[in-house]
Amino acid sequence: xxxxxxxxxxxxxxxxxxxxxxxxxxxxxxxxxxxxxxxxxxxxxxxxxxxxxxxxxxxxxxxxxxxxxxxxxxxxxxxxxxxxxxxxxxxxxxxxxxxxxxxxxxxxxxxxxxxxxxxxxxxxxxxxxxxxxxxxxxxxxxxxxxxxxxxxxxxxxxxxxxxxxxxxxxxxxxxxxxxxxxxxxxxxxxxxxxxxxxxxxxxxxxxxxxxxxxxxxxxxxxxxxxxxxxxxxxxxxxxxxxxxxxxxxxxxxxxxxxxxxxxxxxxxxxxxxxxxxxxxxxxxxxxxxxxxxxxxxxxxxxxxxxxxxxxxxxxxxxxxxxxxxxxxxxxxxxxxxxxxxxx
Ligand code: SAM
Ligand code: DTB
Ligand code: SF4
Numbered sequence: 379x380x381x382x383x384x385x386x387x388x389x390x391x392x393x394x395x396x397x398x399x400x401x402x403x404x405x406x407x408x409x410x411x412x413x414x415x416x417x418x419x420x421x422x423x424x425x426x427x428x429x430x431x432x433x434x435x436x437x438x439x440x441x442x443x444x445x446x447x448x449x450x451x452x453x454x455x456x457x458x459x460x461x462x463x464x465x466x467x468x469x470x471x472x473x474x475x476x477x478x479x480x481x482x483x484x485x486x487x488x489x490x491x492x493x494x495x496x497x498x499x500x501x502x503x504x505x506x507x508x509x510x511x512x513x514x515x516x517x518x519x520x521x522x523x524x525x526x527x528x529x530x531x532x533x534x535x536x537x538x539x540x541x542x543x544x545x546x547x548x549x550x551x552x553x554x555x556x557x558x559x560x561x562x563x564x565x566x567x568x569x570x571x572x573x574x575x576x577x578x579x580x581x582x583x584x585x586x587x588x589x590x591x592x593x594x595x596x597x598x599x600x601x602x603x604x605x606x607x608x609x610x611x612x613x614x615x616x617x618x619x620x621x622x623x624x625x626x627x628x629x630x631x632x633x634x635x636x637x638x639x640x641x642x643x644x645x646x647x648x649x650x651x652x653x654x655x656x657x658x659x660x661x662x663x664x665x666x667x668x669x670x671x672x673x674x675x676x677x678x679x680x681x682x683x684x685x686x687x688x689x690x691x692x693x694x695x696x697x698x699x700x701x702x703x704x705x706x707x708x709x710x711x712x713x714x715x716x717x718x719x720x721x
Contacts (some may be wrong), residue, residue, distance in 0.1 A: 381642050384591045392582045394634045399626060403664055406633035407639045417510035418698040419690065420474065420505070420643055420668035423467035426676040427495070428454045428479035434622045436513075436534075437610035438571055440482035440677045446608035449677050454479065458496050464499045469699055470683060475499050476507040476530065482546070483512040483563065489520050496524040507567055507597075512547065512555045518562035524553050528560040528597060530567040536583030539576050543611070550589075560593065567597035569645070572631050573623035574603050574611050581631050589638035589721065598635050598642045602628055603650025604678045625657040629664050636665025643668045650681045655689050660668055662695065 394402065412418055430441045440447035464475045477495065478711030484492060499506045508521065509530035521529065532539070533552050540549040557564055568582050568591075588595060602623065605612040608640065615621055635644050645662050645668035673682045681689075690696070 381539075382393070382594060383638075384592065384594065386586060387568050388582055388586050391586050391589070391634060392579075393584060394637055395578060395630055399630070402630060402633050403660070404717065405678060406636045406665045407663055414665075414667050415642045415698070416667075418667065419695050420645075420698040421472050422474040422476050422645070422668060423464075423470070423472040423672050424476045424478065424670050424675050424680075425460065425467075426480070427460055427477045428452060428481065429677065430480055432480035432482065432511075434482050435449055435544060436686045437607070438534075438574060438612070439480075440606040440609060440612075442609070445606070447606050447612075447677075448608065451480075454488060454491060457491055457498065460495050461498045461502070464502055464504055467672070468502055468504055468709045472504065473698060474505040474507055474528070474669060476528075477509070478509045478530075480676075481511040484510045484515075484517060489517060491521060493524040496521065500527075508698050509567075512551060513558050514720055515517075515530065515558045515561065518555075518558040518564065522562040522564050528565045530569045530582045530597070530599070531555050531559065532568055532570050532599065533587055534570040535576055535585065536580040537587060537707060538583055539574075539580045543574060548651070549619050550593070556595075565597070566591075566593075566595040567645075568595040569597075569599035569601065569635075569647070571601040571603050571648070572628055573615075573649070575614060575618075575621040578627070579636075581627075585634050585638055588635070590692075594639040596641050596704045597645055599645040599647040599668070600619065600632055601630075601636060601647040602653065604648050604651075604675070606678065625654070625660075628632055629657065629660040632661045632666050633664035645669065646681050648675055648678065651659070655692070658675050658689065658695055662693065663712045667698070704719075 397538055428663045429452045430449045432441045435442055435444040435713050467475050505527045507528035507530055537549050605615040644666045646666040672680055674680055
């Protein structure tokens with residue numbers, strides 16, 4: 379099996395962004411169907427297992443103590459209550475259950491409950507993903523031993539822009555946690571947010587950082603900023619509406635993620651609630667193959683199951699079920715005698 383390139387240069391990535399839109403989409407769609415079943419979309423459900431009161435100052439986040447968003451802080455949810463939510467997500471057709479905690483990092487005293495949750499959700503036959511902030515190596519190992527499938531930890535933006543968005547940690551802190559997750563053998567989920575008033579060059583730097591990691595993240599969430607009143611970036615967008623990212627530029631970012639990280643699941647994440655079906659359809663064409671379902675993300679509204687079912691029916695997309703996408707894809711390519719050797 380050949381591995382996808384991890385030696386992308388910034389000029390190459392900038393060159394992809396600069397392509398005529400139809401050419402970029404054609405390339406991205408071609409890569410998508412070479413590596414993944416092109417009409418299947420992975421359905422993931424999110425649950426905030428510990429909301430608000432986070433000491434970090436991420437300028438986009440409603441859960442930071444530095445924001446005046448009205449989100450109330452809660453304690454870590456009870457294990458049984460989390461398992462009930464996971465069962466509902468499974469009934470609603472979800473393949474992956476993603477759990478988020480508004481922590482800078484988990485404390486060791488939190489870990490036994492987290493481990494119990496991972497084991498319980500896995501036993502239901504759901505893929506598990508956790509996002510708990512920065513991890514120490516021993517915590518990553520505990521999660522791996524519990525059977526955690528994915529750990530989400532976003533780099534969020536370009537290295538140059540990072541400390542304009544967050545000052546309480548560095549991009550290198552983030553990359554260190556991704557290294558601990560990888561070393562423990564957990565699949566990596568890492569992406570970021572577009573539409574934070576960044577430049578095209580920042581979007582190039584953001585994708586470049588992910589696409590040149592020693593191994594690409596297995597999942598790459600591309601969030602469109604949900605502007606929350608009371609956060610630095612939500613207020614900025616309210617004051618300067620022209621800073622809102624153009625839909626076509628958002629689709630370009632998805633397409634470049636798909637081309638540079640061909641084997642990864644590219645998740646159209648936050649921001650779909652206010653995105654037109656046409657823009658979402660272009661994102662699927664550009665290689666997005668995963669979404670968050672349900673009415674709620676962590677604290678913000680999501681599109682909702684009814685709307686998504688109607689959109690998927692209209693577009694002829696079906697939920698990804700059963701086996702891991704790469705295995706399904708390999709089988710499909712073998713059956714078709716595909717020329718794609720790197721799948
Ligand atoms: N505290 C953990 C952390 O920061 O890794 C986990 C939770 S945090 C909310 C997970 C990710 O959600 C962030 O890294 C960010 O990319 C995304 N996110 C948070 N607020 C957002 C917003 N308003 N719009 C879009 N994405 C957002
Ligand atoms: C990710 O990249 N997006 C999800 C998930 N990982 C944890 C979170 C989106 C949060 C959107 C804002 C909110 O709900 O507060
Ligand atoms: Fe805390 Fe995560 Fe929100 Fe940053 S993004 S404030 S670390 S919950």
